[in-house]
Amino acid sequence: MSAKLKLLTLPLLALFLFAQFAEATLVRSGGRGDFSRNFSQAFYYVDNQYLNEVGIIDSAFEFDSPFAANSIMRAVGGGGRGLGAVPNDCIKGYTQDDLDNLEQDIDYWRTELSYGRITEAQFDAEVAALEFAIYGEPCVWEFAQGDALDMFGFFSLYFDTPDVSYNVNWLIDGVSLPGDINTAGDLVTPDGTINNGWVTLNTLPTMDFAPGDYMAYVSVSLSSSQGRFFWTSTEPGYEIVFEEKCIEKPNPDFDPTNPDAGIDPFIEVCGYTNVYRNDSEVNDPPMSFFSDGEMLRILPADTGPVTPVNAPASIALLLVGLFAMNLRRLRKS
Numbered sequence: 001m002s003a004k005l006k007l008l009t010l011p012l013l014a015l016f017l018f019a020q021f022a023e024a025t026l027v028r029s030g031g032r033g034d035f036s037r038n039f040s041q042a043f044y045y046v047d048n049q050y051l052n053e054v055g056i057i058d059s060a061f062e063f064d065s066p067f068a069a070n071s072i073m074r075a076v077g078g079g080g081r082g083l084g085a086v087p088n089d090c091i092k093g094y095t096q097d098d099l100d101n102l103e104q105d106i107d108y109w110r111t112e113l114s115y116g117r118i119t120e121a122q123f124d125a126e127v128a129a130l131e132f133a134i135y136g137e138p139c140v141w142e143f144a145q146g147d148a149l150d151m152f153g154f155f156s157l158y159f160d161t162p163d164v165s166y167n168v169n170w171l172i173d174g175v176s177l178p179g180d181i182n183t184a185g186d187l188v189t190p191d192g193t194i195n196n197g198w199v200t201l202n203t204l205p206t207m208d209f210a211p212g213d214y215m216a217y218v219s220v221s222l223s224s225s226q227g228r229f230f231w232t233s234t235e236p237g238y239e240i241v242f243e244e245k246c247i248e249k250p251n252p253d254f255d256p257t258n259p260d261a262g263i264d265p266f267i268e269v270c271g272y273t274n275v276y277r278n279d280s281e282v283n284d285p286p287m288s289f290f291s292d293g294e295m296l297r298i299l300p301a302d303t304g305p306v307t308p309v310n311a312p313a314s315i316a317l318l319l320v321g322l323f324a325m326n327l328r329r330l331r332k333s
Helices: 001-024 098-113 121-137 309-333
Strands: 032-035 041-047 071-076 091-094 141-146 152-153 163-174 175-178 187-189 192-194 199-201 214-221 228-234 242-249 266-276 288-290 294-299
Touching: 032 121, 091 121, 098 121, 163 199, 199 214, 228 266
Parallel strands: 032 091, 141 294
Antiparallel strands: 041 071, 041 228, 152 199, 163 175, 163 214, 187 192, 214 288, 214 294, 228 242, 242 266
16 A cells, blocks of 8 residues: 555656646746945936037026936936846845955854864855855746747836837847837736836747757847937946036127127037046946846756646645655554
8 A cells, every 4th residue: 555655646746846847937036146336327318309519408407406307317226237137036136245244254164164163064054055145046037948938137227208219139049039128018927027118038939949058148229319318327436427518619690790799709508418527528328238147947848738737736736645645654653
């Protein structure tokens, strides 16, 4: 009887695990570490009617604020990334203080090791646990061979206007795949919500990658013929701020045949533009953004149709399996 119970238990448990695993496409974990510095970057899109030869005209500003009233602003805070090939909750941020504390903790265990109070294996385990708490583990996209790659990632610099165009590309194993911007509002999926303005990828099943692990990247380029992009940054040593800049140009109302009419031959044209604080040079913002690489895992293709198993049924199968194992132990005793 015990042998029959054992044979019954293993398939039931395997079926439970497969049912849960087959439903997973984004395998979430603690989030890979990403260093967060204490500075912000703000990007502005300004319509052409609020620009002149120098920069943003006065009428685009409200109460002399550095934020243009007639512009669209998108910010990336804390030195974080504006683009990712996974949802932003897959990224676990850490600071310089976290790194300093990590080094102190490692030094403590290194001292314990030097005095022989712990073994080399214990030291390695302690260091691994400390590093995991800081860096975490990445999320992983998993698909069966031949499946459409329904992937998405966060994008913080979506300007919700038809005047701005986007070129989205994903790169997987040297293969460039065209992506898109989600403009259908927030979309709820089994892998999480795809926010409006995030980047997406959906390849046809004909895009067939062999089983294995790959790195997936995404890039976005912005452009517009209807306006210009400006930016500011509080990054130490690389400050970019709005400042007034003026130039002189010939006055179209000046009549050289009547110089005594009281009209100046030149007029001053001013505008607000973004400049380096340290050398006051006009600085155009980057309009191409690139993500870090994220893991894409292709699994062997299914050999046959799989009957969907809902969560309650899966749990029931697990309980049956556990009951069978417990009954086997009782009979042996």
